[in-house]
Amino acid sequence: MAALNQEILSRVAKPARYTGNEWNMIKKDHGQVKCRVALAFPDIYEVGQSNLGYRILYHILNKAADIVAERAYAPWVDMEEELRRHEVALTTLESGIPLKDMDIVGFNMQYEMSYTNILNMMDLGKIPIWAGERGQDDPLVIAGGPAVYNPEPLAEFIDFFIIGEAEEVFMEVARAFIRWKEEGKPGGRREILRRMAGLRGIYVPVFYDVIYNTDGTIAAIVPQNEDVSRRVHKRVIKDLDNIDYPTRPIVPFIEIVHDRIMLEIFRGCTRGCRFCQAGMIYRPVRERSVDKLKQLVQEMIDNTGYHEISLTSLSSSDYSCLRQLITILNETFAHQGVSISLPSLRIDSFSIKLAEEVQKVRKSGLTFAPEAGTQRMRNVINKGVTEENLAGAVKAAFEAGWSAVKLYFMIGLPTEGEEDVRGIADLAYKVLDIYSQVTRKRNVRLTISVSSFVPKPHTPFQWVGQNSIAQIEEKQKLLVGLLRDRRIAFNWHDAKLSYLEGVFARGDRRLSKVLHRAWELGCKFDGWSEHFHFDRWMQAFADNGLEPAFYTERERQPKEFLPWDHIGTGVTTDFLRREHDAALAGQFTADCRRGSCSACGVCPDLGVRVVDWGKEV
Amino acid sequence: MKLRMQFTKEEPVRYISHLDLARAFERALRRAKLPLAMSEGFNPHIKVAYASALSVGVTSECEYIDIELCGSMPGELAIAALREQMPVGLSIVRNQIMNENPAALMKVVNMADYTMEVPLSRQVDRMWFQDQVELFLAAPEIMFTRSSPKGNRTLNIRPLIQELRVIQWSTAQVKFALRVHITDKGSVKPLEVLSTLVQRHDVSLQEDKAIIHRTGLWVFRNNNTLSPLDVIK
Numbered sequence: 001m002a003a004l005n006q007e008i009l010s011r012v013a014k015p016a017r018y019t020g021n022e023w024n025m026i027k028k029d030h031g032q033v034k035c036r037v038a039l040a041f042p043d044i045y046e047v048g049q050s051n052l053g054y055r056i057l058y059h060i061l062n063k064a065a066d067i068v069a070e071r072a073y074a075p076w077v078d079m080e081e082e083l084r085r086h087e088v089a090l091t092t093l094e095s096g097i098p099l100k101d102m103d104i105v106g107f108n109m110q111y112e113m114s115y116t117n118i119l120n121m122m123d124l125g126k127i128p129i130w131a132g133e134r135g136q137d138d139p140l141v142i143a144g145g146p147a148v149y150n151p152e153p154l155a156e157f158i159d160f161f162i163i164g165e166a167e168e169v170f171m172e173v174a175r176a177f178i179r180w181k182e183e184g185k186p187g188g189r190r191e192i193l194r195r196m197a198g199l200r201g202i203y204v205p206v207f208y209d210v211i212y213n214t215d216g217t218i219a220a221i222v223p224q225n226e227d228v229s230r231r232v233h234k235r236v237i238k239d240l241d242n243i244d245y246p247t248r249p250i251v252p253f254i255e256i257v258h259d260r261i262m263l264e265i266f267r268g269c270t271r272g273c274r275f276c277q278a279g280m281i282y283r284p285v286r287e288r289s290v291d292k293l294k295q296l297v298q299e300m301i302d303n304t305g306y307h308e309i310s311l312t313s314l315s316s317s318d319y320s321c322l323r324q325l326i327t328i329l330n331e332t333f334a335h336q337g338v339s340i341s342l343p344s345l346r347i348d349s350f351s352i353k354l355a356e357e358v359q360k361v362r363k364s365g366l367t368f369a370p371e372a373g374t375q376r377m378r379n380v381i382n383k384g385v386t387e388e389n390l391a392g393a394v395k396a397a398f399e400a401g402w403s404a405v406k407l408y409f410m411i412g413l414p415t416e417g418e419e420d421v422r423g424i425a426d427l428a429y430k431v432l433d434i435y436s437q438v439t440r441k442r443n444v445r446l447t448i449s450v451s452s453f454v455p456k457p458h459t460p461f462q463w464v465g466q467n468s469i470a471q472i473e474e475k476q477k478l479l480v481g482l483l484r485d486r487r488i489a490f491n492w493h494d495a496k497l498s499y500l501e502g503v504f505a506r507g508d509r510r511l512s513k514v515l516h517r518a519w520e521l522g523c524k525f526d527g528w529s530e531h532f533h534f535d536r537w538m539q540a541f542a543d544n545g546l547e548p549a550f551y552t553e554r555e556r557q558p559k560e561f562l563p564w565d566h567i568g569t570g571v572t573t574d575f576l577r578r579e580h581d582a583a584l585a586g587q588f589t590a591d592c593r594r595g596s597c598s599a600c601g602v603c604p605d606l607g608v609r610v611v612d613w614g615k616e617v
Numbered sequence: 618m619k620l621r622m623q624f625t626k627e628e629p630v631r632y633i634s635h636l637d638l639a640r641a642f643e644r645a646l647r648r649a650k651l652p653l654a655m656s657e658g659f660n661p662h663i664k665v666a667y668a669s670a671l672s673v674g675v676t677s678e679c680e681y682i683d684i685e686l687c688g689s690m691p692g693e694l695a696i697a698a699l700r701e702q703m704p705v706g707l708s709i710v711r712n713q714i715m716n717e718n719p720a721a722l723m724k725v726v727n728m729a730d731y732t733m734e735v736p737l738s739r740q741v742d743r744m745w746f747q748d749q750v751e752l753f754l755a756a757p758e759i760m761f762t763r764s765s766p767k768g769n770r771t772l773n774i775r776p777l778i779q780e781l782r783v784i785q786w787s788t789a790q791v792k793f794a795l796r797v798h799i800t801d802k803g804s805v806k807p808l809e810v811l812s813t814l815v816q817r818h819d820v821s822l823q824e825d826k827a828i829i830h831r832t833g834l835w836v837f838r839n840n841n842t843l844s845p846l847d848v849i850k
Contacts, residue, residue, distance in 0.1 A: 006631075007826050010674050015632035023644070023704045251644055253630065253637040253704075305644030305702070337647075337655060 008082045016254045017045040018079065020093035023251040024303065026062045026069075027094050033068045034181065035174045037061055038092050038102040038139075040072040040125075042110075042117035043527070048073045049250065050258035052312065053145065053166070054108060059246035060167055067174050070094040070102075074117045075124065077525070083124060090124035099125025103177060105139045106170075107158070109147035112504035113497060113526040115154060118143070119519045122157070129516065131159050131206065136188055140177065140196075149234075149281055150457040150564035153504050155205035156512040159189075160196050163567055164234025165267075167243055169201045197228050201235035203567065204228065210509050210563075216550060217557075218508060221566045233568035234281070236606050240267060241292045247299035251306070260308035260341070261300045265293060265325070266611075269314035270592045272600075273371070274382045274583050275413065277456035278314055280576075281569050283602040285593055286611040290325050297329065301338060309333075310341050317342065318593075320613050366397050369408040373423025379586045380415055382579070387427070394431050398438040404445040405431065411475045412453035412467035412498075415584065421475050424450065425482035432487055448483060449491040450476070452498035456505050457564040458571060460579035466502040466552040469495045496534040497526065502552040508563040511551075513544045572601035619715040620684045620695060621722075621846055626677045630706035635670035641704055642682065648702040651695050654685040668722035668834050668845060669729060669799055672806060677831035681722050681845045683715070713846040720850050726799060728779070728842070730833035731807045733793045738821045740788050747783055749818040754781060759813050761805075774813065777805040781814075791822065794832075 009015040030036065039057055041048030048054065054071075061069035070092035075083060083090065089098035099105050105127065107118045119129050127141060128134045134141070143154060144162035151161045162169055173196060180192045187194070197204040207228045211219040223230055237243050245264070252259070268285035269278065288296075297309060309329065311319070319325065329340055370390055372378045378385060394405060409424050428448050435444040452472045455461045467475075472495040483490045504511060517540035525531040541548055556562060558577060565573070575598070582589060592598050593612055626638065633641070643663055646653055655661040664685035671677055686695070692714045700709055753759070759775040777798050785792035797805050811824040836843040 006828060009632055010825060015673065016630075016634070016637060019629070019632050021629040021705050023641070251641075253633045253641055255637075255640075302648065305647035307647060337661060 008079070008086065008088070011082060012078045013076065014254060017073070018075070018093070020071075022253055023305075024248050025094060025250055026058070028062070028068045030068060030095070032065055034066040034178045035068070036097070036101075036103045037067065037069045037174065038072050038097075038099055038105045038125075039069055040099065040105050040107050040118075040121055041074070042107060042114040042121060043074050043525075044076055045073045045252075046254065046256045048108075049252050049256045051108065051110065052262050052264060055246045055249050055262070056244075057106075057166060057170055058250075059248070060244050061170065061174065063244070064171070064174070066178065067171075068094075070097070072099060072105075072121065072125070074121055074525070077531070080120075080124065089126045090121060100127050100139065102139050103181075104174070105141050106162075107141070107143040109143050109145040109151075109154070111527060112147055112153075112501045115504060115515055116519045116523045116526055118154070119157065119516065120524045123519075129157060131157055134159070134189065136185070140192065142173070146278065146281065147505070149277070149567055149569060150505060150507070151203060151205065151567065152210075152509045152563045153507040153511040153515060155509050157515075158205070159193060160202050160204040162235075163201050163203055163232050165237045166235070167237055169199060169235045172199050173202070194227065201232065203232040205509075208566065218561045218563055220561055221563070231566050231568045233606065234570065236284075236570075237267075238286070239611070240264075240286050240288045245296055247296055248303045249300070251304050258310065259306075260310050261297070261304060261306045262310050262312045263293060263297060263300070264288070264312050265316060265319050266313045269318070271315060271318070271384075272382050272579070272589050272591065272598065274380070274460040274579055275371075275410065275453060275456075277459050280458050280571050282314065283569070283571060283600065284611075287320060287613050289613055290321050290328060293325060294328055294332065297333065301333065301336065307336075307338050308341060309338060365404045365406060366402050367406040367408065368393060370427060371408065371410055372413060372420060373409065373425070373427055374420045376586060377413060377416060377420040377423065379588050380583045381413060382583065382589055384588055384590075387430070390427065391430065391434060395434050395438060398435050398444075403435070403439075403443055404447075406447040406449060407431070409448065409450045410453045411450055411479075412472055414461060414464045418478070421478055422482065424448065425479060428483060428488060429485075432485070442487065444487050445489070446487055447489045447491065448479075450479060451493045452495055454498055454502045454505055457562065458567075458569050458576070460576045460583055462506070462562065462576065463556040463558065463560075463580060465555040466499070468549070468553055469499050472498065494529060494532065497529075497532055499548065499552060500526070500534075500537055503548045506563070507551050510544075510546060514540045514546055517543050568605075570600075570602035570605040572605075575600045618686050618689065619719060620686060620692065620712060621715050621719065622682050622684070622696075622712040623710045623844075623846060624680050624682065624703075625708045625710060626671060626675075626680055627706040627708065628676060630704070631676050632673055634673045635667070638671070638707070639665070639667065641707065645699060645702040645704065645707075646684065649695070649698040651684075651698065652686050652688040652690055654687040666722055668726040669804070671831060672808075672829075675731075675807070675829045675831060678710070679831060679834050681726070681834060683719070683722055711846060715849065717849055719848070722845055725836045725848050726834050726845055728833075728835040728837040729797050729799055729804070729831060730835070731793075731795045731797075732784070732830050732832055733795060733807050733811060734785075734790055734828040735793070735811065736790045736823045736826050737788070738823050741821050743783075743786050746786075746791070746820060749820050750781060750783065750814070753814050753818055754778070756817075759817070761809050761813055763809075772803075774805040774809060777803075778810060781810065 039054050058069050061067050072092050091098050122129050127138055140159050142160050143158045144166050148161050148163055176195050193204050196202050197207055207224050208221050210221050213219045266287035268282040270285050273279055371383050372381055411421055431446055455464050455466055476492050518537050521536040523533055523536050589598050653663045666683045668681040696712050758773045760771055761774045762769050762771045779798055780796040782794055783791055784794045795807055807829045811827055815822050815824050836845055836848045
């Protein structure tokens with residue numbers, strides 16, 4: 001931040017978080033600029049700078065000569081103290097402009113427990129937190145990202161939301177703003193919001209009324225007039241090969257969470273795991289072609305100097321031309337010292353050859369996500385993976401030389417019983433046994449990471465009750481007892497944090513008062529354990545007469561109007577309900593990419609289709 | 618072949634750490650597509666070496682790096698390619714192709730020069746101030762405690778201070794020149810010298826607002842101060 005002086009910077013940890021000047025940073029002369037956008041990420045630099053969505057938007061917006069996009073991150077608590085003490089506003093990295101002086105401030109809704117940081121950044125940026133209190137000269141405060149599919153808890157703070165993929169619509173928003181500004185801002189704030197509501201994929205909450213039943217459930221969310229659509233549908237980019245990709249990403253000085261080239265190989269996933277919101281909201285699958293990817297990689301290596309490529313997607317081992325892609329990448333780039341990494345792999349499409357191809361240059365750890373400990377439970381969640389698949393995959397990995405494996409699981413899934421939780425431990429020990437059989441050694445490092453299931457909107461499980469805190473903690477205790485082995489590292493998530501995540505994931509507009517109160521009480525960086533204050537959150541609920549269990553543990557009725565029913569992902573509620581019922585019956589639904597269409601509704605509804613380069617798997 | 622370079626760390630990157638700088642340099646080298654020598658084994662990395670780590674918050678006009686290249690590439694071509702890839706705030710000043718295998722920078726560099734600009738919290742008499750500095754330097758022992766995650770270590774930093782003098786004076790601030798030894802048992806940081814001075818003598822310096830700049834890294838031998846670029850062994 002250019003406005004920061006040396007005195008403040010020398011007093012805080014990792015001052016380079018705030019000073020910018022990174023390779024590929026874009027700094028424009030604002031003389032020609034007609035729309036200034038702050039891309040504000042509600043966490044610290046190291047987390048936000050890794051975010052691919054923001055890299056894409058930074059690149060696309062800055063391509064236009066009359067638009068500038070600059071970055072802002074949540075200052076860490078020590079810097080916040082300095083800013084408040086010296087009465088310095090939160091500014092953008094590139095030009096040191098206070099957030100309140102930007103035209104549009106866009107927040108990323110990456111994670112429900114970052115919402116207090118959104119409020120805090122607005123406050124530090126000197127922007128009125130309640131949307132209703134903003135005036136003519138205040139920026140438009142907008143939000144988008146994965147959690148936007150239930151925007152209601154933030155509806156009273158955000159002027160409008162971008163639903164879906166923002167590459168095209170964000171530009172439309174900027175152009176609409178410029179037009180309004182050049183016309184002299186006729187009609188004030190109300191008018192620009194009205195114009196934005198006319199763009200596809202934009203949800204303006206102030207134009208909708210929420211009507212409640214006496215029991216606290218929602219009767220309806222209705223538009224106030226016919227200008228505004230009853231349901232806002234997400235935007236989808238049809239052809240990823242022909243959309244801009246950031247081949248000149250910023251190269252940070254300090255270490256960030258994902259310090260490598262991120263290559264987005266496809267979007268969407270049609271496996272249909274029933275707990276997974278991403279699988280529902282990013283449909284349909286759209287792949288980039290191998291040729292395009294190879295071209296992108298070369299440009300990114302030349303422009304950054306990174307030597308590691310991460311093949312990013314929801315399920316990278318499902319990329320239809322994966323073997324071909326990896327072979328080509330290795331042939332072209334291995335001698336340049338560039339290595340490839342794959343995030344979590346699906347167990348059933350893994351093989352030794354793939355593993356060896358991927359890690360020709362450098363070996364990293366392997367991660368798999370069985371998600372549940374028994375076959376019955378896996379069928380309920382539609383994760384069509386068997387114990388044979390897992391055994392085969394880890395056997396192949398161990399034979400190829402890996403000795404470190406990480407397995408992801410969830411507890412708190414619907415219909416879960418104690419034997420399903422025990423099943424996690426059983427699988428862990430089976431993996432250890434396989435290692436001993438293959439290598440005759442005991443130096444394996446097995447990490448078991450167990451998160452707590454949070455039911456999400458727009459999934460087949462959006463109606464189910466979430467486990468209580470006590471239920472989760474009991475299951476965690478059981479696992480701690482079962483996984484006592486030196487070869488196993490057992491990680492779990494704070495049950496109270498997951499519980500609150502559940503409240504905001506499926507919450508409604510009334511939660512805005514709770515959120516604001518929690519922030520007033522000092523809640524921020526809730527995702528960081530040293531700053532998470534569950535007692536303050538409980539006080540915020542009590543002060544507003546709301547019960548968290550209403551949002552989490554309560555099972556929703558099939559005909560209940562859910563707080564996100566006015567936001568459209570293209571997937572029909574009928575499909576979700578069918579999948580919900582199939583789950584309870586333990587039935588499996590196949591991937592529509594390679595099997596038959598399961599009629600989720602996305603393709604006809606949104607005029608899109610699956611783009612699968614369909615070569616050998 | 619080894620390429621030895623002198624480079625600067627300027628204001629735009631004052632707050633990056635030594636590790637950050639090393640990473641940035643490595644990426645610049647890769648972008649420049651120089652024929653870098655790589656180490657063997659599981660995790661190949663490029664072969665570079667530095668003289669002395671520079672702290673966060675300190676700029677410098679004289680940092681040094683040794684880069685090992687395989688194959689031949691004319692020095693001027695390499696430097697030109699690299700210059701185009703250097704981030705804002707890191708500039709290459711001089712370079713030298715080291716034809717024989719030189720001794721490591723870290724082994725031969727044994728002296729560092731700094732300037733420290735420090736504001737005064739109130740008006741002080743100059744003569745009196747300089748007397749305090751003399752008194753500070755007259756002490757045979759100046760003890761300083763360094764804390765680290767592994768625990769605290771107290772050491773005598775006086776022998777590491779070669780020279781400390783006032784080179785500029787105004788009513789609002791003082792500018793010092795500091796010369797310290799770099800030994801294989803460690804060195805002393807400019808801020809450590811300042812904070813012990815402030816601790817022991819009530820000199821009204823606002824040391825947390827000090828602006829520190831490294832002005833020289835030297836190979837001091839036989840009473841000569843040599844540039845690392847000129848030293849093979």
